[in-house]
Amino acid sequence: xxxxxxxxxxxxxxxxxxxxxxxxxxxxxxxxxxxxxxxxxxxxxxxxxxxxxxxxxxxxxxxxxxxxxxxxxxxxxxxxxxxxxxxxxxxxxxxxxxxxxxxxxxxxxxxxxxxxxxxxxxxxxxxxxxxxxxxxxxxxxxxxxxxxxxxxxxxxxxxxxxxxxxxxxxxxxxxxxxxxxxxxxxxxxxxxxx
Amino acid sequence: xxxxxxxxxxxxxxxxxxxxxxxxxxxxxxxxxxxxxxxxxxxxxxxxxxxxxxxxxxxxxxxxxxxxxxxxxxxxxxxxxxxxxxxxxxxxxxxxxxxxxxxxxxxxxxxxxxxxxxxxxxxxxxxxxxxxxxxxxxxxxxxxxxxxxxxxxxxxxxxxxxxxxxxxxxxxxxxxxxxxxxxxxxxxxxxxxxxxxxxxxxxxxxxxxxxxxxxxxxxxxxxxxxxxxxxxxxxxxxxxxxxxxxxxxxx
Numbered sequence: 001x002x003x004x005x006x007x008x009x010x011x012x013x014x015x016x017x018x019x020x021x022x023x024x025x026x027x028x029x030x031x032x033x034x035x036x037x038x039x040x041x042x043x044x045x046x047x048x049x050x051x052x053x054x055x056x057x058x059x060x061x062x063x064x065x066x067x068x069x070x071x072x073x074x075x076x077x078x079x080x081x082x083x084x085x086x087x088x089x090x091x092x093x094x095x096x097x098x099x100x101x102x103x104x105x106x107x108x109x110x111x112x113x114x115x116x117x118x119x120x121x122x123x124x125x126x127x128x129x130x131x132x133x134x135x136x137x138x139x140x141x142x143x144x145x146x147x148x149x150x151x152x153x154x155x156x157x158x159x160x161x162x163x164x165x166x167x168x169x170x171x172x173x174x175x176x177x178x179x180x181x182x183x184x185x186x187x188x189x190x191x192x193x194x
Numbered sequence: 195x196x197x198x199x200x201x202x203x204x205x206x207x208x209x210x211x212x213x214x215x216x217x218x219x220x221x222x223x224x225x226x227x228x229x230x231x232x233x234x235x236x237x238x239x240x241x242x243x244x245x246x247x248x249x250x251x252x253x254x255x256x257x258x259x260x261x262x263x264x265x266x267x268x269x270x271x272x273x274x275x276x277x278x279x280x281x282x283x284x285x286x287x288x289x290x291x292x293x294x295x296x297x298x299x300x301x302x303x304x305x306x307x308x309x310x311x312x313x314x315x316x317x318x319x320x321x322x323x324x325x326x327x328x329x330x331x332x333x334x335x336x337x338x339x340x341x342x343x344x345x346x347x348x349x350x351x352x353x354x355x356x357x358x359x360x361x362x363x364x365x366x367x368x369x370x371x372x373x374x375x376x377x378x379x380x381x382x383x384x385x386x387x388x389x390x391x392x393x394x395x396x397x398x399x400x401x402x403x404x405x406x407x408x409x410x411x412x413x414x415x416x417x418x419x420x421x422x423x424x425x426x427x428x429x430x431x432x433x434x435x436x437x438x439x440x441x442x443x444x445x
Contacts, residue, residue: 001354003269008292012260012288012290012291012292012318013286014264014288014289014290015264015290015292018266018290019268021265022268028264032363041260045310047314047317048313048314048317049312049315067424107389109388110389110391110414112316112317112361112390112391113196114238114317114360114361115196115197115199115391115414115426116196116197116199116239116390116413116444117195117197117200118195118197131216135197136269137269138377139270139292139317139318139319139360141316141317155195175270177268178268178269178270178271178292179268179269180234180268180269183268184268
């Protein structure tokens with residue numbers, strides 16, 4: 001199985017590579033269009049600020065490639081947010097895969113949300129054998145609202161999308177690579193059950 | 195529901211853990227990677243590595259350590275100690291650190307916070323503040339609490355938030371090492387003043403201190419070192435007790 005982690009200069013990708021290695025697989029870091037197109041599984045990470053990450057993506061011409069991919073794609077954290085229509089952060093136009101607009105948490109809660117929250121309403125094989133209310137690790141100031149593409153919810157000020165799916169595209173707001181054993185299982189599900 | 199975090203802190207010198215460590219099942223008591231793995235298994239929610247080396251090679255040694263921790267550990271970790279530039283942070287994040295914490299360098303040049311936030315995002319920039327009370331006023335201290343400044347804790351915390359920091363790690367030098375509990379009054383004031391998460395540090399001695407800092411102190415996370423290293427409190431037991439006290443924790 002050829003696993004490619006999209007490397008466009010946004011975020012801590014070393015951790016994802018290591019997490020996959022701990023599961024017994026090797027992942028390649030790449031920004032090469034052909035290499036990404038030919039992968040069996042594509043992981044699209046991202047941390048940092050939305051507009052500058054999107055700019056980097058455009059500079060590598062990956063903004064055209066990602067929405068056209070046919071194999072399973074997993075966006076993580078900001079990666080998932082960039083797969084939406086837009087983000088309020090830096091008034092950023094996204095890749096438009098998920099039909100959602102990412103907005104900022106209200107000031108009634110501390111922003112960013114940092115720490116371990118619980119996921120509910122789990123759908124699809126991404127969460128095969130994952131118990132309801134499992135704890136996952138998140139760090140984010142902006143969130144994707146609920147929609148019919150939501151496959152897991154979390155609650156912080158309000159219920160929102162902790163994971164999304166449309167066709168071959170999956171996204172998690174949380175960091176499976178930092179979510180202990182539960183995170184390992186979710187990553188493994190993406191590699192073996194999807 | 196977002197849970198309260200328990201964070202063991204490991205002091206690192208030249209790539210090795212310092213301070214006495216009392217783990218019978220540890221093959222090498224000085225190996226931070228092994229200790230980190232044990233804490234992760236015992237249910238720590240995050241880890242903090244505080245580098246206190248002062249050698250020429252410290253930057254490379256720390257980067258190597260971060261790489262090896264990231265390789266083995268599946269929970270988030272923060273690295274602090276002597277970080278003073280965008281380049282320092284870049285190296286640590288690229289090697290697999292999730293967050294970095296800055297302290298004296300931010301006091302000396304507050305624009306550093308803005309620069310780091312612009313390049314890496316708020317989510318990975320923790321500002322550590324050491325403070326103690328002088329004539330009833332909380333004053334920021336530097337060099338591990340040794341050097342007082344004129345800066346007021348609360349004013350500095352507000353500025354740190356405005357400059358974009360994602361989190362504040364507040365250590366009360368008055369409470370650190372006393373094992374008499376955290377600085378809950380100051381913590382609660384901080385938590386009301388700023389709208390970013392606050393990590394409480396300094397004073398942990400028993401389970402009830404953690405409950406108190408989450409309730410009275412309104413802290414989002416609590417950090418401790420020696421009580422975990424010496425196994426005075428086991429993280430698993432601590433979290434069970436917190437749960438009984440009605441504190442949301444990850445078990």
